[in-house]
Amino acid sequence: MADEPRAKEGGFQGVAMAISLWGIVLLSVFFFLRYDVPELASDRGYLDTLFYVILGITGAAYILYQVALGWVIYRFRGNRAGAASSHWHESHKLEWTWTLGTALILVPIVWTGLVHWERVKAPAPDDAVAVMAVGAQFQWDFQYPGADGEFGRFDPQLYSIENQIGLDRDDPAASDDWVLTNQLVLPVGRPARILLRSKDVQHAFFLPNFRVKQDLVPGMLTEVVFTPVKTGSYEVACAELCGLGHYRMRAFLEVMDEADYQAWLAENAPGS
Ligand SMILES: [Cu+2]
Structure with a gap:
């Protein structure tokens, strides 16, 4: 008895959770598109560029993760067929992929940030x-x-x-x-x-x-x-x-x- 799949139980919660997640993603994307940073009036536009690059990358990751999470919750709600997960350890390929992938994104961002920092912190010219x-x-x-x-x-x-x-x-x-x-x-x-x-x-x-x-x-x-x-x-x-x-x-x-x-x-x- 205990081993039988409980096919229908928890089905509603799964649907509600997935819809809520997708709703939150939609709302936050809507507000990000609707509101902008204040109009630029200085020579520091390069900071805006970096800001938008980071927002684009993190925003895309956020949307992908949340949509995928909602889909998994929906797909396997109430312990549906194929829901048993497989386990494994030490996938070097996977570990290399996420380590190098993250480094490839972060190193240029941090480097650009350091270059901008130098510029922002540069001493004032004499005619300032x-x-x-x-x-x-x-x-x-x-x-x-x-x-x-x-x-x-x-x-x-x-x-x-x-x-x-x-x-x-x-x-x-x-x-x-x-x-x-x-x-x-x-x-x-x-x-x-x-x-x-x-x-x-x-x-x-x-x-x-x-x-x-x-x-x-x-x-x-x-x-x-x-x-x-x-x-x-x-x-x-x-x-x-x-x-x-x-x-x-x-x-x-x-x-x-x-x-x-x-x-x-x-x-x-x-x-x-
Ligand atoms: Cu004050």
Whole structure:
């Protein structure tokens, strides 16, 4: 009695499971096709290319696996004919195949990633526009170094409502520095070097359109270098859950063409 195949039992669950799996695959493919990453506005398009290559490979693997899994569940539901599986050990051919196959896919991806990393982390050229972004709970302050191109020193003792970034006005380099709150302006087509420091906790300088995301670590100076390639107004977000007001730690980046940028500087920079 016990050895008789239970042909009909569990048949319904098999069908329901297979349909659910295929449904999840369809839904996720639909959402991936429907939504796209934000419009690219920097020279970091090569990151998008790598992103889409990886998404294509993992996406195809995901669809293949899930569809095959659903089919196996459906085909052998309720212990149907031919359901007894065979077992074997040590198939060197199979092991070589999946090891080499995986390596062939992963090595070029990792290599490309390393090349991109070198590019992203390359030091800023001398003519880069330098701005210091100061993150705090919950706002962004952007310090422009002024005509001397040098950032004045700061002192945490000097933090106040009027002097958000604690700029030491006794420092000669600070005399022409000026600060914008929640607004960053950069010229198009010139490398931007954004130095980052935090006044309190860890924040992250996130420019979705520029494929830029860099942490601000208290007590440390970090930086990102990128080149805006498109004029317009873009969001600057904080990508680190930095406290209760994290959601409103938001600024705007205005990218202008060179002439507008110079006019804007002339109008806004003190003493220019
Ligand atoms: Cu933050």
